[in-house]
Amino acid sequence: MSECMIYRITHSLIYTFTHLHIHSMNSSSLWTRRQFLQGCSAAIAAMAGSRLSNLAFADPTSPLAENSDILICVFLRGGWDALNVVPPIDGPDRGLYESARANLKIATSGQNSALKLDNRFGFHPALAPLHELYKAKHLAVVHATGLTTDTRSHFDAMQFMELGTPGAKASTTGWITRHLNTIGSSSALIPALAAGNGQPISLSGLTNAAAMSNPSSFKLAGHWKYIEQQQAALRQMYGGSNSWIHVAGLNTLNAIDTVEQASAGSYAPANGATYPNGGFGDQLKTIAQIIKMNLGLRAATVDLGGWDTHENQGDGGTGYLSNILTQLSQGLAALYTDLDGAGGSNYTSRVSMVVMSEFGRRVKENANHGTDHGHGSAMLVLGGGINGGQVYGTWPGLANEQLYDRADLAVTTDYRQVLGELIVRRLGNKNLGAVFAGINYAPLGVAHGTDDGVSLATPSPSTSPAPSNLTNQTFLPLTANQIRR
Numbered sequence: 001m002s003e004c005m006i007y008r009i010t011h012s013l014i015y016t017f018t019h020l021h022i023h024s025m026n027s028s029s030l031w032t033r034r035q036f037l038q039g040c041s042a043a044i045a046a047m048a049g050s051r052l053s054n055l056a057f058a059d060p061t062s063p064l065a066e067n068s069d070i071l072i073c074v075f076l077r078g079g080w081d082a083l084n085v086v087p088p089i090d091g092p093d094r095g096l097y098e099s100a101r102a103n104l105k106i107a108t109s110g111q112n113s114a115l116k117l118d119n120r121f122g123f124h125p126a127l128a129p130l131h132e133l134y135k136a137k138h139l140a141v142v143h144a145t146g147l148t149t150d151t152r153s154h155f156d157a158m159q160f161m162e163l164g165t166p167g168a169k170a171s172t173t174g175w176i177t178r179h180l181n182t183i184g185s186s187s188a189l190i191p192a193l194a195a196g197n198g199q200p201i202s203l204s205g206l207t208n209a210a211a212m213s214n215p216s217s218f219k220l221a222g223h224w225k226y227i228e229q230q231q232a233a234l235r236q237m238y239g240g241s242n243s244w245i246h247v248a249g250l251n252t253l254n255a256i257d258t259v260e261q262a263s264a265g266s267y268a269p270a271n272g273a274t275y276p277n278g279g280f281g282d283q284l285k286t287i288a289q290i291i292k293m294n295l296g297l298r299a300a301t302v303d304l305g306g307w308d309t310h311e312n313q314g315d316g317g318t319g320y321l322s323n324i325l326t327q328l329s330q331g332l333a334a335l336y337t338d339l340d341g342a343g344g345s346n347y348t349s350r351v352s353m354v355v356m357s358e359f360g361r362r363v364k365e366n367a368n369h370g371t372d373h374g375h376g377s378a379m380l381v382l383g384g385g386i387n388g389g390q391v392y393g394t395w396p397g398l399a400n401e402q403l404y405d406r407a408d409l410a411v412t413t414d415y416r417q418v419l420g421e422l423i424v425r426r427l428g429n430k431n432l433g434a435v436f437a438g439i440n441y442a443p444l445g446v447a448h449g450t451d452d453g454v455s456l457a458t459p460s461p462s463t464s465p466a467p468s469n470l471t472n473q474t475f476l477p478l479t480a481n482q483i484r485r
Contacts, residue, residue: 069385069426069460071299072287072353073176073202074332075162078307079154081321081371082360082378083409086141086391088398089114089122096398100364103315104371112317117141121391125317126325129333130380137389138336138348139382140456142418144393146359146411152373154308157358162201164416164436173205175416176299178435179423180206188296189255195283195302202301210255214282215267215289218259258295273338276330280304284335291339291347298427304328307357311368328355332382340384348384352426352457354419355380360409363398376409379418385426385458392456414439418456425457 087106088094098105106124107113114122115131121143123131133139149167151157160166164175173181180191192209194200203209212218222230231253238249267289275281280302287300306324314321332353339347356379361371376396382388396402396410404410416436423429424441432441 068296068298069350069352069428070291070297071176071179071422071427072335072351073299073301074328074353074355075158075200075202075301075303076307076328076355076357077154077158077303077305078309078357079157079359079361079373080307080357080377081309081313082143082357082376083363084313084317084321084371085124085127085325086117086121086143086378087114087124088120089116090120093120093395093398097363100398102365103369104313104365106317112322114317117391120395124322124325126322127329129329130382133333133336133382134389138384138386139380140386140388141391142379142381142393142413142456143391144376144396144409144412145356145379145415145418146375146377148411148414150375150405152359152375154358154373159201161356161358161415163204164202164419166416171204174200174202175419175435176202176301177204177206179427179429180298182431182434183298183427183429188298189258190290190295191298193287193290193297193300195286195300196279200301200303203299212286213279214286215259219256220253259290259293269334269338271337271340273334274330275334275338276327278327280327281331281334284331285338288335288338291351292345304331309361309370310366310372311370313365313370315369336382346384350384350460352381352383352385352422354422355382356415356418362407363403363409364407374408375404376411377415379415381418381422381456383426383457385460387455387458421456425455426460428460 083097084101084104084106088097089108094108106122108122112125115125115128116122117131117134121141123134130139134141147157147160147166149160151160156169159169162174163169163171164178165171176192188208190208190210192203192206194203194209194211195213196211197213199206199209199211210218220227220230220234234249234253238246238253240246267285269275269285269288275285283302287302290297290300304324304327309321312320314323332355335353336348339351341348357377360374360377362374364371366372392413394412396404396412398409400406402410416439420432420436420439420441423435424432429435430441432439
């Protein structure tokens with residue numbers, strides 16, 4: 001049933017209750033009627049609002065296994081400057097990079113110099129916390145990734161990527177929704193979480209996703225003085241039958257009670273993890289809390305905006321871009337630390353984080369010490385099951401004839417192949433074609449005919465291994481050799 005029908009039926013119940021009893025109410029029962037109306041209004045808001053969506057239809061008696069793997073998708077809105085996030089530090093492309101970015105270039109030595117990843121690439125100096133995870137082989141970089149279609153529109157690019165349908169907007173479901181629907185996640189209390197105030201396009205069409213900025217705000221709205229009476233009235237209202245609306249109402253109340261009880265008091269991150277101040281840090285902390293509640297979470301999303309650096313981006317690895325990269329790096333490192341063996345549970349072994357943006361920036365800086373909309377980007381992948389400490393992908397080069405449209409870093413790895421590697425190997429979904437039409441999982445070694453023992457992600461022990469009899473010859477750089485010309 002639709003949310004609109006839930007509203008109409010619930011509103012009808014309120015109307016019937018009111019008009020049957022309005023003439024027989026004394027002053028005491030009038031207060032009870034007020035409680036009832038306030039409670040029903042809260043129920044309508046809970047059922048139809050974005051914070052709960054159709055969470056009511058989850059079945060708490062058959063939750064998903066607590067050891068299920070979890071995907072966290074971090075979307076950097078605005079198009080980040082991948083060439084300064086992961087700049088070339090040696091070879092012929094280093095000279096081309098320096099020529100194109102006389103002011104913005106990241107130095108290879110001295111103050112604010114690049115943090116070495118391998119012999120060809122480095123990290124922006126503001127990514128020092130993530131560099132430590134890279135050296136510990138928990139973080140991998142995939143360079144020259146992005147959309148296979150051409151657009152420099154933020155809105156179009158984000159929609160294409162989140163729908164998982166480059167060049168097309170007809171889909172009514174996001175790629176995460178299709179993944180969860182394919183594996184069957186409806187039995188979880190909270191299978192998907194949008195950390196923030198709204199639901200992203202990647203979760204479009206998912207009827208049991210929750211959106212919250214903080215677990216403490218995940219509650220019934222109402223007057224503090226009457227909240228217990230409201231809850232009691234609602235439980236009585238929805239407890240009289242096994243019909244779908246009664247079950248839906250009770251399950252919604254159970255979900256709220258579970259989160260409220262688990263999040264009582266202040267949250268103390270594990271292992272001394274310190275999240276950055278602000279919304280992004282708070283939302284990452286929310287994800288950690290929900291993971292630790294073991295409510296069947298399978299996917300979470302979080303956004304960080306402000307990457308549209310047309311001017312005053314920051315010369316020499318300093319300034320605005322450095323500040324926002326510091327926020328990103330500290331936040332992700334804190335989340336990893338918080339989940340790493342917390343409370344005797346090694347949550348990081350079940351968590352895979354992927355960082356993506358709608359596109360990169362132009363190779364050449366502009367007159368305002370910024371960079372304009374580009375094409376090729378870079379993705380970061382972080383988790384206990386990631387074969388980190390390596391840069392994956394096929395590097396296209398920065399020579400004029402190697403650039404896309406003679407201006408941008410070319411895309412050599414479809415971003416869906418990176419996500420597909422996680423979906424198949426970490427999340428145990430073998431039906432990748434149902435998530436990304438036309439994309440097939442390519443087992444290690446198919447692209448180059450050799451098995452070099454290198455893959456972006458290891459198969460999760462909590463899921464069945466990827467099928468070994470796949471023979472599709474789709475080129476998947478990230479599951480083959482390391483980055484190459």
